[in-house]
Amino acid sequence: MTATDPNPPTLAERAVRRRMAAAEEGARAEVDALLDAGLRLMAEGGRRSPRVADIVASAGLSNDAFYRYFDGKDALVEAIVERGARELAARVRQRLQRAADAAPEERLRTGVAAVVRQATDPGLAARIRAVLSAGVAPVPDAGHVMVVLVDDLGTLFAAPARELGATDPERAGRTVAGAAVAALQHWLLAGRTPDEVDIEQLMRFLVAGARV
Numbered sequence: 001m002t003a004t005d006p007n008p009p010t011l012a013e014r015a016v017r018r019r020m021a022a023a024e025e026g027a028r029a030e031v032d033a034l035l036d037a038g039l040r041l042m043a044e045g046g047r048r049s050p051r052v053a054d055i056v057a058s059a060g061l062s063n064d065a066f067y068r069y070f071d072g073k074d075a076l077v078e079a080i081v082e083r084g085a086r087e088l089a090a091r092v093r094q095r096l097q098r099a100a101d102a103a104p105e106e107r108l109r110t111g112v113a114a115v116v117r118q119a120t121d122p123g124l125a126a127r128i129r130a131v132l133s134a135g136v137a138p139v140p141d142a143g144h145v146m147v148v149l150v151d152d153l154g155t156l157f158a159a160p161a162r163e164l165g166a167t168d169p170e171r172a173g174r175t176v177a178g179a180a181v182a183a184l185q186h187w188l189l190a191g192r193t194p195d196e197v198d199i200e201q202l203m204r205f206l207v208a209g210a211r212v
Contacts, residue, residue: 030061033061037056039127041058043130052073077131077134085145088118089152089156095110096156108210111156111157112176115153116202119184119193120199125187129188149177150177150178154176156173158174160173161173
């Protein structure tokens, strides 16, 4: 038997909930359109940063819509960076899941490789640099995004670190994640593509550190 709600919502409350759900869905679609347009124009323009007017025109929206969600272009850039960081963490998770049967060292290398690919793929690296240089400030105030990214990656790297013999797997995983993200940021901001020697040295260093 299914328990009956002693206080079911009224018809008016249901109508309000439907309206709020529709409004939220519409707002999410508009925000996604602005993020997509901003990323596309930044990537196409390289170091030439698009104007808010360019972004809203590309998204098919208005200036009012833009400022309903963002205080300015830096806020949009920060949101794009945040979305990219979440997508990166999701890709690393997927790679590790596919490598679930591999040895712990190989899994750790797989995860780190997914991180540094952001710098080794020329097209991807160029898009990221374009976004990072698109704000009014050289780099938007997105420090909290990096903190969350390192924490998320650290959680993923803790399991292989544990199997490698780390005395504190969570701390080891977070340290590996922090070092990988720091190396990625260095290569991106320096405008340099790491070569195989750079990558292998980083891999060996992080695998050795994960055993501590």
